[in-house]
């Protein structure tokens with residue numbers, strides 16, 4: 001637990017399930033007020049809100065498409081009107097779909113880039129504008145992936161979006177460091193969330209994924225939420241521009257484990 005997070009205000013995009021929900025609930029346990037954004041799953045967002053309130057925080061759910069400027073702005077406006085400020089903005093929302101690149105349509109390319117990369121830009125810009133206006137030493141946390149580093153055949157648009165998130169985040173970290181604003185990425189790998197439901201419900205694919213994780217297990221959403229709480233807190237006050245991988249070692253070239261190669 002991080003005492004300085006108590007009463008702080010956060011926006012979490014894509015908070016109706018998966019990592020966004022786990023992060024929002026963890027923030028609730030820290031005593032924070034959370035704007036829980038959802039795209040289509042209103043019931044999921046309401047469940048997140050209830051869990052935050054039960055954990056001791058305050059929360060409200062708001063529908064918005066984070067790939068649109070109006071959507072991002074409505075989240076900032078909600079944070080200001082409902083909770084009177086903003087301290088932490090988590091750009092978590094994201095999506096993926098599989099296509100061999102020669103069959104990838106421009107529409108599918110755009111859908112993934114608009115959500116995963118443009119959404120991060122629009123959310124970060126709202127947060128930066130508020131932090132600049134108020135002089136607040138705020139924190140931005142962007143959900144990247146192990147695929148900001150590891151190429152992923154048949155997910156070229158997804159990998160391109162996450163590589164973009166890494167460099168975008170490093171750039172704003174440098175640009176605003178002298179104003180005390182921090183920006184970091186979290187790079188999850190193989191976490192048990194709805195995005196992986198189909199893959200992990202097939203025992204063969206589940207085992208295949210586990211075999212790529214040096215620590216030998218699939219991660220829990222709470223593993224990522226812990227990283228988000230730390231990055232948001234003052235304990236990470238000298239940390240900016242990094243990607244904190246939460247991946248059981250997936251980015252460590254697992255094929256070399258046990259001295260192979």
Ligand code: NAI
Nearest residue numbers: 014018019039065066092093094145188190191193194195
């Ligand atoms: P998920 O599919 O459970 O959740 C994604 C959330 O984003 C959903 O709530 C969805 O409604 C929301 N979303 C999608 N498009 C949106 C839009 N236009 N506007 C607002 N919300 C939108 O997936 P998960 O696993 O929780 O993923 C969260 C983030 O973590 C994503 O950025 C994903 O790429 C990233 N990630 C997840 C990994 C994993 O193993 N679960 C690994 C690496 C990265």
